[in-house]
Amino acid sequence: MTDSLRERAPAPAAEPLPADALYRSCPLEPLGFDSTAELEPLAFELGQERALEALDFGLAVDGHGFNIFLAGSTGSGRRELLQGLLERQRAARAEAPEDWCYVNNFDDPGKPLALRLPPGRGRQLRSAMAEAVEELLTILPATFQGDEYQTRVQELGEHFQERESEAFQALAEKASEQGVAMLKTPSGYTLAPLKDGEVLAPAAFEKLPEAERKATLEAIDRLKEELKSVVRxxxxxxxxxxxxxxELNSDFCRQAVAPVFERLRADYRDLPAVLAWLATVEAAAMEEAESFTQQREDSAIPDNLHQRVREFPQYSINVLIDHADSDGPPVVHEDNPTFANLLGRAEQVAKMGTLVTDFTMVKAGALHRANGGYLVLEAEKVLSSPFAWTALKRTLRAREIRIQSLDQAFSFATTVQLEPEPIPLAVKVILLGDYLTWFLLQEYDPEFATLFKITADMAPDVARSQDSTRLFARLLATVQRRDGLLPIERDGVARCVELAARLTGDGGRLDLHQGRLGKLLAEADFLARRAGAEAVRAEHVSAAVAAADRRLGQWQERAREQILRERTLVATDGDAVGQVNGLAVHALGEYRFGLPTRITATARLGSGKVLDIEREVDLGGKVHSKAVLIISALLANRWARERPLPLAATLVFEQSYGGIEGDSASVAELAALVSAIAEVPLRQDLAVTGSLNQHGAVQPIGGINEKIEGFFDLCAARGLSGSQGVVMPAANRDHLMLADRVRAAVDDGRFHVYAVASVDEALALLTGVAGGALDAAMDERIDALLARARYYARNSPGEQDDD
Known part of the structure; x- marks a missing residue:
């Protein structure tokens, strides 16, 4: 390389951005208010037009499977948005759904029956049945202890006693006429010889003449047969x-019971299922009338009579769902959607060492409570609860709620279990989940798309304009009032708007995350109250942000300290060949910060391959590997289109011990390669970030604010030289929302931010060499390597040297 190339060229074409281009402030005048106390609340609908359309459609469609998945991160305001919409839907549908009751199945107690009743009448039926049992406990004993019944019983008893007595009396008289006595003994009746009205002893009977004895014995034999006939x-x-x-008991029981149930039937003539069940109850009550007549010494006391009603649970009503006090469809939020909490359960109690259950122990699940309305569930909780997701899908598919234990549902049951009659299901299920959960369900669960046909997608941010800024101010007022916070003054609102833009990584958009917004306002409110202020001002909002950064910034400071102590090598002055400062963003939860990192490259004679060391050791991700291949293609297309590229190059992120992913270091990596090949030094007082395409255009990247601030903070810690700065994509200019400290240094000319649209602009800044001269240096170096490669090819072992 010639000495002339080592000298700095005139100022590069790319000019540093002015300080006012590094931040999009929120002017105060257009806001048009002094504090949020003057603003009307906003129903969390800012920027959610698309989600609202989907929710409106999904809630209105009654077809099978039109349940809804509301996609958005936790804290995005999805629950508040949904709640407001459900309240409006509920108001439009003023009718409450039916009550549901479980009652005893007298034919098969293990299979309780389900009764559907109009709202509030389930409770009425329960009271009516309790009163009916109480009445039976009073009227039946009175009936069977009454004079009429007792007289009829006595008459019947006397009638059959007389019949028996007459039969034996007639036989006794007949026997007496034939000289035989019929005697009643403890073991029954017996016959004995009779003489002159006296029973003969065996000795006396033997003294009788033979003919008389024979006649008597023959008479006894005949009479024995007649006696047997009577006994039979x-x-x-x-x-x-x-x-x-x-028959007598039945008649009297019917006379007592029938009026009770006739009155019951009169109240429920419009409900055939209830009438059918009442008929079975009436029959059972007549069969079990004796149990109602068992008197106790304390049974006349009213309180004890009520207590006795509980001894007849088979006649009670288990009101599973009671809508007596409802004024519209139910909206149920189930926070713990386990298998039993969704489908209900049949509880058990221990009696004499055995677990027993009956229909009165059947408890409703969330699906029962939401039937006829809306059920809101968090997808992650349903999926993480064993068997809950499978049970929910099966229930929605069958459109009926079948109460089962886990043992029954999965055929593990070895004991007798209740099998309550299934209840028809008509519910709209809304699942709340994040985008990853929605994607995984779509990808791996074929039933999901058929059961949740509507997806409502929460927008994470909204375009920033005067209108949206005013609406955002109303959103701040809504959160402030909801959480009981101090009013926010106009400058505080403006600061919140600027921070919302910063959170999106785009000065032209506003973050809508309700969780982050509420946290910021709560912390600013605390600082304002501690300072004795009556409203939150910009200084309190800025102090809250600074305090949060302080709490979470330990690892950022430690990483910067490693660089300052030169345990991690990053230069911020001078120049070097094959070495450049890249920029990376690190995240600890929601806290993000930027740090510079050294990227180096080497070049030597070879076959034209660029070796990505990160990839070779499995530290580089697929996107980074793609970026290295694009760099290789750009090198070949730019400087070796019509000739081989006779070099082997390596790229590496120095002192990187974790994974490397992304393409935002493409410009820096290309600059390092060009420097290594052309042996042109790169400025170390500049850091560079940006993605590349194959034609050398610089593409936008994420985290631009954190990256610039990270390099600035390092330079400031070492002392700003006035030449330091960051080279960034021109496409990221609208994203800039840099901190005050950076803008102040830029305004003073102590730090610089350059926006470039092509790799040539970036290389001119980094090398200080004009584009044509840099191309010449590259051509010179490549030609030299190519000549050397040809020389070695001619003079390799086994080849004849032409010289």
């Missing part, structure tokens, strides 16, 4: 007696 009729008479008693 006794069970039939007993059965007939019991049947007559049952």
């Amino acid at each position: 009729q006794l069970p039939g008479w007993k059965k007939e007696s019991l049947d007559r008693f049952r």
Whole structure:
């Protein structure tokens, strides 16, 4: 390389940006108010027109599967936006959904029946049944202890007793006429010889004449058969007696029970399912009438009568869902969407060492409570709860809620379980989740798209204009009032607007994240109150930001200290060949900061390959590897279009021990390669950032503010020389929202920010060499390497040297 190239050329074509181009401030006058106390609230709808359209459509469509996934990060205001919209939808649909009750299935108690009733009538039915049981506990004992019943029972008893007595009396008289006595013993009836009205002892009977004894014995044998015949009729008479008693009991029970249930039926004639169940209840009550008649000494006391009602749970009503006090469709937010909390459960109690359950222990789940309305769930919580996602999909697909335990649902049950009748489902489910969750469900769950056909996408930011700025001020007023904070003065609002633009990484947009906004205002409010202020001003907002940076900035300061102590090598003055300062952004949660990093390149004779050392050791990501390939293509296209590129080059981020990803260092890497090839030194008082395409155009990158501030802070710590600065893409000019300290240094001429549109502008700044001279140096160096390569090719072993 010639000495003339080593001398600095005249000032490069790219001029440093003025200080007022580094920040888009928010003027105070157009705001048109003194503080947020004057502003009307805003319903969290700023910038969410697209999401609102999707939500409106999804909530209005009643077709199967038109459930909604509301995509947005936590704290984006998605829940507040949805809540406001649901309240309007609820007001438009004033009718409350039906009540649902579980009742005893008298035919199969293990399968409780579900009853649908108009709103509020489930509670009425429960009270009516309790009153009916209480009435039965009073009327049935009175009926069966009444004179009429007792008389009829006595008559029946006497009738069958007389019948039996007459039969035996007639046989006894007949036996007496034939000289035989019929005697009743503890073991039954027996026959014995009779003489002159006295029963003969065996000895006396033996003294009778033979003919008389024979006649008597024959008579006894005949009478025994007749006695057996009478005795054989006794069970039939007993059965007939019991049947007559049952008929009597049934008649009296019907007379007592029928009016009770007739009154019940009169109240529910419009509900056939309830009437059908009441018929089974009436039949069961008549069959179990005896249990109602078992008196206790304290049963006459009213409180104890109410207590006795609880002893008949089979006649009670389990009001699963009660909408008596509802004035519209339910809106349910389930914060813990487990399997049981979604579908409901049948609880169990321990009795005598055994777990038992019945229909009264069936509890509603979130799907029951939201039936006929809206159910709001967080997707991540549903997916992380075992079996909950599968159960939710199965329920939505079947359009019915089937209460099962996990054992039943997955065929693990080894004990008898309740199987309540499924309840028809008509609910709109809204899942709240982030974009990654939505993408993964779309990609890996084929049922997701059929069950959640509507996606509403929350916008993270909004274009910055006078109108949106005024609306943003109203949004600040809404958050301020919601959280009980001090009013915000106009300059404080302007500062918040500027910070919202900074958070987006774009001076032309405003961040809409409600979580970050609420946190900022709460911290500024605290500082204002501590200072005794009556309103939040710009100084309080700035102090809150500074305090947050202070709390989170330890690792940034430690990394900068490593550079200052030269444990991490980064130069901020002088020049060097094949060495350039790149810029990287580091993130600790939401806290982001920039740091410079040294990028070096080497070049030697070779086959034209650029070796990415980061990639070779698996520290470089795919995007970075792509960027290196683009740089290789740009090198070949620019300086070796019609000739081979006879060199081998290497690129590396020095002292980098973690992964390298992204293409924002492309300009810096190309500059390092050009410097190494042409042996032209690069300025170390400049840092550079920017992406490249194959034609040398510099493309925008992210984190521009953090990158510039990171290099500035290092230079300031070492002492600003007046020549230091950052080379950035011209396409990032609208994104600049630099800190006051940087703008002040730029305004004083102690620091510079250059915006370039092409790699030639960047190289001119970094090398101080005009474009044509740099091309000449590159051509000279490549030609020299090519000549050397040809020489070695001619003189390699086995080849004849032409010289």
